[in-house]
Structure formats: C-alpha cells, structure tokens
Amino acid sequence: MPYRTLILTERQGMAQVTLNRPEKRNALSHELMQELLSALDEVKSSGARILLLTGAGNAFCSGMDLDELKAMGGRTPEENLADSRLIARLLRTVYEFPRPTIAAVEGPAVAGGCGIATLCDFTIASMEAKFGYPEARIGLVPALVSVWLRQQVGDKAARKLLLTGRIISAQEALAMGLVTEVVEPGRSRERADEIASELLRNSPGALASTKRALLGFFERELDWQLEAAIAANAAMRSTPDFREGLSSFVEKRKPKWTQE
Numbered sequence: 001m002p003y004r005t006l007i008l009t010e011r012q013g014m015a016q017v018t019l020n021r022p023e024k025r026n027a028l029s030h031e032l033m034q035e036l037l038s039a040l041d042e043v044k045s046s047g048a049r050i051l052l053l054t055g056a057g058n059a060f061c062s063g064m065d066l067d068e069l070k071a072m073g074g075r076t077p078e079e080n081l082a083d084s085r086l087i088a089r090l091l092r093t094v095y096e097f098p099r100p101t102i103a104a105v106e107g108p109a110v111a112g113g114c115g116i117a118t119l120c121d122f123t124i125a126s127m128e129a130k131f132g133y134p135e136a137r138i139g140l141v142p143a144l145v146s147v148w149l150r151q152q153v154g155d156k157a158a159r160k161l162l163l164t165g166r167i168i169s170a171q172e173a174l175a176m177g178l179v180t181e182v183v184e185p186g187r188s189r190e191r192a193d194e195i196a197s198e199l200l201r202n203s204p205g206a207l208a209s210t211k212r213a214l215l216g217f218f219e220r221e222l223d224w225q226l227e228a229a230i231a232a233n234a235a236m237r238s239t240p241d242f243r244e245g246l247s248s249f250v251e252k253r254k255p256k257w258t259q260e
Helices: 030-044 066-072 077-095 112-118 143-153 155-164 170-176 188-200 204-236 240-251
Strands: 006-011 014-019 050-055 101-105 108-110 122-126 130-132 167-169 181-183
Touching: 006 030, 014 030, 014 188, 030 077, 050 112, 050 188, 066 240, 077 112, 077 143, 077 204, 101 112, 101 188, 108 112, 112 130, 112 143, 122 170, 122 188, 130 170, 143 155, 143 204, 167 170, 170 181, 181 188
Parallel strands: 014 050, 050 101, 101 122, 108 130, 122 181
Antiparallel strands: 006 014, 130 167
C-alpha cells in the first residue's frame, strides 16, 4: 500500500522501513505511527526474513511531533488514554516482531524514537547518534519505555536516564547496553546490511523460535506493566506541570514548575 510518512522497500530477503519526514527529523505524528503499524503488518505478511528500520535525512526519529504535543493539552482523559495505547502498541509491535529486527541510527533517536530504535534486536548507531528520554523536562512521564528500559540497562541506569532526561552519546548508549554496535558516521545502514546477510544464513525457523522463546520469558509481566504505564502516561498529560512544560518548550524559556 502507498505511504505518506515512510518508505517500505524489500531487497534480498530484507524489508526496509524508512521513516520519511526529514523536514521534521522524522518526528512521530499520529499518521506516522499508524502507517508504521500498517507497514509492520505488511512486512509480517511478506516473504521478508529481516526487518531494517531507519530514518531519512539526518535523524532517526526526534520523538513526538510538536503539533501532537500541543494537541495533548486539549484532549479529554479518554482521548489521552487512547493515544497512550497507540504508542504502547507501536513499541510492543516493534519489540515482539516475529522476525529479526535491526535499527540503523544516524542522528538523534529521542523519546519514542529512542524506544523504537532500541527495542529492535540489533541497534547499530553512528558515532554521531544521540539517545535519550527527555520527557521529564517538559512535564511528561516516560512510563511506556520504562517497562522495557529497566530490563535493558538495569535499574540504576534506567533511573539515571529517565529522571535526568539527559541525552547521551552513542558510546554512552553502548556502554549501558542500549545499542549493539557503534560505527563511523554514515555507516550504520552498511553495517545493518552485513548483519542481515549473516542472519539470512541461519535457519528461518530457528530464528523465529528463538525470538518466541526470548519474548515468552517476559510476556506475562508485560501485559500488566504496560497497562499501568499507559495509565501513568495518559494521566500526566492533564497536569499543570505538563501544560507549563509544553508552554516553556514552545516559548524556549525555563519552566516554572508547581510545588508539590
């Protein structure tokens, strides 16, 4: 099917999904999230054995689109809950994709973009890539990614990333266990192709069964953890801190937080 916000191609047993909003640094609009879910379903139904995710231009994904962030403040609690469920569904679909997944990251992979990139089986980062979850800086709760992050990097590192909201380098992300490899600038897709070629030499059935086994260890916990995270993410959008955080971000000023 035709897509407006991404490009789906297939070559030599590998499907490549390229987030294609370079003028917005591939920020996550509602349309892009819906199209990405559709593209992932399309790849599942195809003969492709490997999935590569990447971004057009000089960014992988800069997080939520500013227009989407602005709209959150005017949504009802029910609408915010539905929106949180959409983001959770996208992250879970990437995490549970039945075939090996590789993210090739050039430039920033931030907030939801960081989640998409680092929930792939392999995350290949350019030296110029940046990662992080800055939600707390604008009064949001990065609850959805926290479900997986503690498992990926451990409790202390997860607290450091989520509570500070700091953006980290590719080398720091590698040391934490967020990414698989760091390569020279501009070489992430080339290295992703090399890994895909290696994976294509393996048994498709064995790869699929291995992924099912790995996912099964965490599946029972994931349902209730995500439900709690969805509720926390949606609830924070109605708070004064989020409204102030968003306003200060748009106005490029220091936020004036309410006192607890």
